[in-house]
Amino acid sequence: MQPLDYCRDKAAASGSSFLAGFRFLPPEKRDAMTALYAYCRELDDVVDDCTDTGVAAVTLNWWRLELGKVFAADGVPEHPVMQALKPCVHTFGLPENELAQIIDGMDMDLTRARYNSFAELQTYCQCVAGVVGRLIARILGFQNPATLDYADTMGLALQLTNIIRDVGEDARMGRIYLPIEDLQRFEVPAADILHGRSSEAFARLMAFQIERARQTYREAVALLPAEDRRSQKSGLVMAAIYYALLREIELDGGGNVLKYKLAIPKPRKLRIALKTWIGGFRP
Secondary structure, three states: OOOOHHHHHHHHHHOOOOOHHHHHOHHHHHHHHHHHHHHHHHHHHHHHOOHHHHHHHHHHHHHHHHHHHHOOOOOOOHHHHHHHHHHHHHHHOOHHHHHHHHHHHHHHHHHOOOOOOOHHHHHHHHHHHHHHHHHHHHHHHOOOOHHHHHHHHHHHHHHHHHHOOOHHHHHOOOOOOOOOOHHHOOOOOOOHHOOOOOOHHHHHHHHHHHHHHHHHHHHHHOOOOOOOOOOHHHHHHHHHHHEEEHHHHOOOOOOOHHHOOOOOOOOHHHHHHHHHHHHOOOO
């Protein structure tokens, strides 16, 4: 199997919305997005699938070595994902430090299960999503450096949506990404979340989280320079799909994220993608 075929299979198996907006791209950029997604997915799987944190830490260190081989002139990565990624980092100018930050975020998942404040959570989100947004922006291409600020903020919006969607799933793994200061403000005990106990207080907490995420989408779109709206259109398609998911969670009552995980059906994703490609994204 060729390295890129491995990445395509990895992406297809996930059913993620990540690649929905990139079907409109020319092959070289679409392949780069696929390799980037597969890289993120492999790192995420280390944290989610490895029950021994010591083994997971060693595995992440191995990925750091693989990343070094990607950027070394004579480096030969072992993993097919890194073999597929190597030509992309040169073609699209993907910085090593941004790709390494994603590994830093996975390391945080091994050592932290709670965040005291939204500011602390933002630091985590920057590693696992903000830099991914920047990498996507680089692959798509831009003229104005301010587009990277847009990418940072949109990455935060997407990660906040993931956190909201996955509250119940994360709790079953002993993790709570909602800031402790927010739990205290809305008088929601952490034990209620960990044991899947919903309440009116929890519903209010989730309404607050949803509004914060919605405002972050608006801030991101406002930051996107006019001259780069066309080149970044595929990223906006992905944002529109995630925003639709946020709206579904809100319409479902917000508090039900403890019980089940909502998703946008593939036919609807395609409709949203086409609509956004033609008419843009306005949160």
